[in-house]
Amino acid sequence: MPDVAIIGAGTTRFMRRSLETGKELSYEAAKMALDSAGLTLKDIQAVCMGTAPDAFDGLHMKGEYLLDGAGGFGKPYMRGYVGGGTGVFAPIQGWYHVASGLFDICLVVCEEKMSSCQPHPQGAFLTIFDHTTERPLGPNLLWIFALEMNRYMTTYGIQKKDIALVSVKNKKNAMDNPIAQLPMEITVDDVLKSEVLAWPVQRLDVSPTSDGAAAIVLASEKVARKLTNKPVWIQGVGWSLDTSYWTDKDLCYPRYVEKAARMAYGMAGVKEPKKEINVVEPYDPFDYKELHHLEGLLLCDKGDAPRITADGVTQRNGNMPACPSGGLLGCGNPIAASGLMKISEIFYQLRGEAGKRQVPGKPLRGLAQAWGDLMQVGTVVVMGVDKPRAKGKKAR
Amino acid sequence: MTKSNSHKVGIIGVGYTPSTPLSPSRSYKEMVFDAAVRAYCDAGIEFSEIQSFVSCSEDFLEGTSIFDEYTPDQLGAALKPVHTISADGIFGVAAAYMQILTGRFDIIAVEAHSKASNIVDIEEIDSLALDPIYNRPLGLNPHFILGLEMARFCHETKTSPEDCARVVVKNRRNALDHPFAPFASNLSIKDVARSPVISEPLRELDVARHSDGACVVVLSSASAAKKMKKYPVWITGVGWSSDAPSLETREWGRPLYAELAGAMAFKMAGMKNPRKAIDFLEIDDTASYKELQHLEALGMCRRGEAKTLLRRGETQRDGSMPVNPSGGSLGLGHLLEATGLYRVAEACEQLRGFAGRRQVKGAKSGLVMSWRGIPATSGAVAVLEI
Amino acid sequence: MELKGKPLTDEEFRKGKVITVPWNPKAMYEWDTGTAMGRYLDGMKQGKIIGVQCHKCRRIMVPPRDFCELCFRNVDEYTEIKDTGSVNTFSICNVSWDMKRISSPLIPAVIELDGASEGMGIMHLLGEVDPKSVTRGMKVKAVWKPAQEREGAITDIRYFKPL
Numbered sequence: 001m002p003d004v005a006i007i008g009a010g011t012t013r014f015m016r017r018s019l020e021t022g023k024e025l026s027y028e029a030a031k032m033a034l035d036s037a038g039l040t041l042k043d044i045q046a047v048c049m050g051t052a053p054d055a056f057d058g059l060h061m062k063g064e065y066l067l068d069g070a071g072g073f074g075k076p077y078m079r080g081y082v083g084g085g086t087g088v089f090a091p092i093q094g095w096y097h098v099a100s101g102l103f104d105i106c107l108v109v110c111e112e113k114m115s116s117c118q119p120h121p122q123g124a125f126l127t128i129f130d131h132t133t134e135r136p137l138g139p140n141l142l143w144i145f146a147l148e149m150n151r152y153m154t155t156y157g158i159q160k161k162d163i164a165l166v167s168v169k170n171k172k173n174a175m176d177n178p179i180a181q182l183p184m185e186i187t188v189d190d191v192l193k194s195e196v197l198a199w200p201v202q203r204l205d206v207s208p209t210s211d212g213a214a215a216i217v218l219a220s221e222k223v224a225r226k227l228t229n230k231p232v233w234i235q236g237v238g239w240s241l242d243t244s245y246w247t248d249k250d251l252c253y254p255r256y257v258e259k260a261a262r263m264a265y266g267m268a269g270v271k272e273p274k275k276e277i278n279v280v281e282p283y284d285p286f287d288y289k290e291l292h293h294l295e296g297l298l299l300c301d302k303g304d305a306p307r308i309t310a311d312g313v314t315q316r317n318g319n320m321p322a323c324p325s326g327g328l329l330g331c332g333n334p335i336a337a338s339g340l341m342k343i344s345e346i347f348y349q350l351r352g353e354a355g356k357r358q359v360p361g362k363p364l365r366g367l368a369q370a371w372g373d374l375m376q377v378g379t380v381v382v383m384g385v386d387k388p389r390a391k392g393k394k395a396r
Numbered sequence: 397m398t399k400s401n402s403h404k405v406g407i408i409g410v411g412y413t414p415s416t417p418l419s420p421s422r423s424y425k426e427m428v429f430d431a432a433v434r435a436y437c438d439a440g441i442e443f444s445e446i447q448s449f450v451s452c453s454e455d456f457l458e459g460t461s462i463f464d465e466y467t468p469d470q471l472g473a474a475l476k477p478v479h480t481i482s483a484d485g486i487f488g489v490a491a492a493y494m495q496i497l498t499g500r501f502d503i504i505a506v507e508a509h510s511k512a513s514n515i516v517d518i519e520e521i522d523s524l525a526l527d528p529i530y531n532r533p534l535g536l537n538p539h540f541i542l543g544l545e546m547a548r549f550c551h552e553t554k555t556s557p558e559d560c561a562r563v564v565v566k567n568r569r570n571a572l573d574h575p576f577a578p579f580a581s582n583l584s585i586k587d588v589a590r591s592p593v594i595s596e597p598l599r600e601l602d603v604a605r606h607s608d609g610a611c612v613v614v615l616s617s618a619s620a621a622k623k624m625k626k627y628p629v630w631i632t633g634v635g636w637s638s639d640a641p642s643l644e645t646r647e648w649g650r651p652l653y654a655e656l657a658g659a660m661a662f663k664m665a666g667m668k669n670p671r672k673a674i675d676f677l678e679i680d681d682t683a684s685y686k687e688l689q690h691l692e693a694l695g696m697c698r699r700g701e702a703k704t705l706l707r708r709g710e711t712q713r714d715g716s717m718p719v720n721p722s723g724g725s726l727g728l729g730h731l732l733e734a735t736g737l738y739r740v741a742e743a744c745e746q747l748r749g750f751a752g753r754r755q756v757k758g759a760k761s762g763l764v765m766s767w768r769g770i771p772a773t774s775g776a777v778a779v780l781e782i
Numbered sequence: 783m784e785l786k787g788k789p790l791t792d793e794e795f796r797k798g799k800v801i802t803v804p805w806n807p808k809a810m811y812e813w814d815t816g817t818a819m820g821r822y823l824d825g826m827k828q829g830k831i832i833g834v835q836c837h838k839c840r841r842i843m844v845p846p847r848d849f850c851e852l853c854f855r856n857v858d859e860y861t862e863i864k865d866t867g868s869v870n871t872f873s874i875c876n877v878s879w880d881m882k883r884i885s886s887p888l889i890p891a892v893i894e895l896d897g898a899s900e901g902m903g904i905m906h907l908l909g910e911v912d913p914k915s916v917t918r919g920m921k922v923k924a925v926w927k928p929a930q931e932r933e934g935a936i937t938d939i940r941y942f943k944p945l
Binding site for chain 2: 001021052053054055057058059060061062063064065066067068072073074075076077078079080081082083084089093095096097099100101102124125127128130131238239240241242243244245255256259260263267372373374376377
């Protein structure tokens with residue numbers, strides 16, 4: 001089963017509202033990725049599309065609509081979907097396209113155009129709740145994040161000011177990211193003084209809704225080596241979907257992220273993630289989520305993420321740089337595209353091509369993670385400059 | 397793709413609930429659970445042995461966004477690798493097939509279901525699939541696409557509306573031998589010709605009516621099947637493809653997606669002469685003319701020949717090329733994204749010799765094919781052999 | 783690398799500087815409640831909260847389900863759960879479902895119900911309580927609509943209030 005590498009990537013600007021249609025956004029990202037890999041659409045043998053709820057665009061079978069923009073015309077084209085986890089799942093789907101031996105070159109495109117939804121994209125999230133037991137209560141998406149954030153804080157005695165550090169870090173990191181929607185230098189105080197939307201969630205804790213697209217090109221080893229001397233190998237993948245009964249579990253810990261991480265680490269032969277992962281892009285739609293996910297990814301102990309953040313460990317020049325891209329908090333959150341943006345960031349970091357965002361010390365192995373659904377999905381990809389070790393474990 | 401993959405992945409279990417126009421006593425979760433229990437039992441496995449799950453659905457068909465949230469529990473898949481694809485069941489089989497070939501998974505379950513009855517006005521949902529700038533504002537009933545396509549296909553291949561009606565008659569009669577086909581009936585060509593016009597030349601009886609149901613299929617690697625002493629139905633080839641998404645750039649007479657998907661699957665299966673090699677077909681007939689259009693596009697006969705085979709009775713169950721011996725969607729009902737998966741299950745029954753009165757004698761290889769429905773130009777094919 | 787994507791301002795959009803095509807989707811559904819939810823809603827109408835028990839894992843679960851998702855088998859019995867419980871977590875929300883400011887905050891919470899297994903909760907609202915005094919672990923009780931107003935819906939419980 002061939003090893004799979006990422007050989008090219010491209011991301012559009014992330015914008016509150018773009019002039020481009022969804023098809024055009026997909027095209028721009030796909031073209032950038034192809035150009036960066038030195039390929040044309042003719043070379044692509046299969047296309048994987050990731051895009052989150054159709055409700056934003058008011059388009060049923062949105063994947064079908066986007067397929068020409070994504071380069072899927074006349075090709076095997078498939079759209080995978082795991083809610084917010086889609087951005088990191090799409091490359092996993094691309095991985096199994098190539099690792100199966102069926103295809104040598106696969107294009108993965110993720111797109112989101114949330115701005116179509118009027119009057120506010122947030123309203124579309126009403127429909128993710130259970131139609132019988134939850135929707136009649138008129139929930140806002142913020143509710144589940146607020147409920148989870150509160151549970152996390154009260155379980156470990158974490159204060160808002162500890163969490164706000166993540167927002168400060170990521171929005172500042174985003175100032176070095178040309179695609180970013182909301183780069184800014186803020187202070188913890190700014191976060192604490194921002195409008196309370198659904199306590200404990202405040203405006204500056206949340207990443208903005210966004211339009212944008214990202215794409216990568218995956219290739220099997222024999223093709224990758226011909227096309228580039230800097231392939232970034234997919235060493236391990238993992239994904240896990242927890243029960244839909246989210247009110248029946250303890251929200252203080254994302255066990256599904258741990259499950260996904262263990263699957264990816266097992267495949268990658270990573271035994272001590274804290275030591276072996278050099279740079280990480282955890283999913284940060286809200287600032288506390290970065291902390292939550294760092295713990296779920298076993299990159300720090302439970303309840304300890306706020307401390308390592310305060311200690312500067314997750315800064316770009318720290319021991320475990322997290323969201324050097326600026327994350328969703330800084331760049332914006334066009335759902336599926338943001339996950340793939342994180343994958344691209346690790347790609348650039350491992351190649352030493354992240355410019356001003358580059359973490360020092362020549363990172364050898366990195367990880368991108370996304371989260372989704374009602375506190376259910378963890379998707380993880382471990383990437384490295386070295387090929388995966390031969391005997392990774394089978395999924396269990 | 398070399399032939400060496402052709403006996404690496406197979407189907408070891410199928411389970412499905414009866415297709416029925418209404419299903420109030422079982423919610424979608426309960427219906428899928430019922431199908432999963434049957435499938436796992438058929439496969440002789442515990443749910444805990446399944447390593448990955450693929451579910452097939454579209455948000456707007458369920459009335460819930462991020463529908464994949466609600467997929468794991470009824471499959472016994474909580475905290476496991478589960479993902480949804482926004483496509484039909486045969487695409488799901490292809491996704492599972494690839495996962496097994498990576499060598500990382502041995503047993504994977506694929507699920508698809510239809511709760512069409514829960515959608516108050518399905519044509520409103522179909523409209524939402526139309527291009528919002530170029531097509532939707534015209535305010536047409538989306539079946540106009542079928543009408544346009546049928547007219548063009550009939551014109552290019554000199555197929556008549558009567559030929560298309562003949563498909564309806566054949567399939568709904570075939571369905572009389574199916575234990576639960578809700579639209580089994582003994583119709584005449586005149587009945588079809590007299591039914592109301594939807595979008596000339598498409599008539600009401602040319603279109604499959606919607607139905608509810610759930611289907612689960614369990615795939616296994618050859619090595620795991622051998623260890624479990626199971627004899628799988630081999631998936632010797634899969635193919636899937638999409639062509640022009642917009643109405644303005646598509647070839648109305650030719651389903652390019654079917655040509656490409658078929659070619660990919662036959663190449664994988666090492667079949668140079670599918671017409672000879674395939675013993676029966678279960679292909680999309682969600683509209684009558686589609687069966688003929690797809691038969692030709694798959695290369696099972698020459699362009700324009702499908703009607704001839706039909707007229708001669710060759711596509712009857714006892715003919716030289718049985719097409720939709722199950723009764724197809726016209727007989728079983730349009731099961732939304734579960735359509736293709738039900739046909740996969742049906743094909744497995746045929747190949748195992750369990751198809752009862754629907755049995756195609758001596759069936760050793762079958763082809764299943766699905767199309768995603770208006771306005772999509774995406775389809776998937778699987779070649780199954782015993 | 784050249785940046786792709788042309789941002790539009792809110793003004794350009796609202797003042798019609800770009801052409802847009804509006805559409806109001808009519809997506810309506812009538813979901814079959816099926817066996818388990820059917821009984822839950824029936825219970826609601828009667829002013830009761832119904833749960834189920836799986837004898838294998840011994841969990842008493844709410845909301846009820848026809849099959850235990852951990853053991854993958856049909857549940858063994860339906861049972862009545864108390865309408866009191868404790869707050870597992872809560873929030874104080876100042877915006878409606880579509881992001882409009884609301885004058886009095888909503889207090890969504892996950893309430894672990896008495897009689898169900900530990901950690902089994904449902905999402906609902908809190909009421910008749912000062913938002914500032916809500917705490918994790920607080921004991922609450924359901925406030926039901928009067929019988930003749932109940933429809934067999936989760937909203938037959940108006941909210942939970944402190945005990």
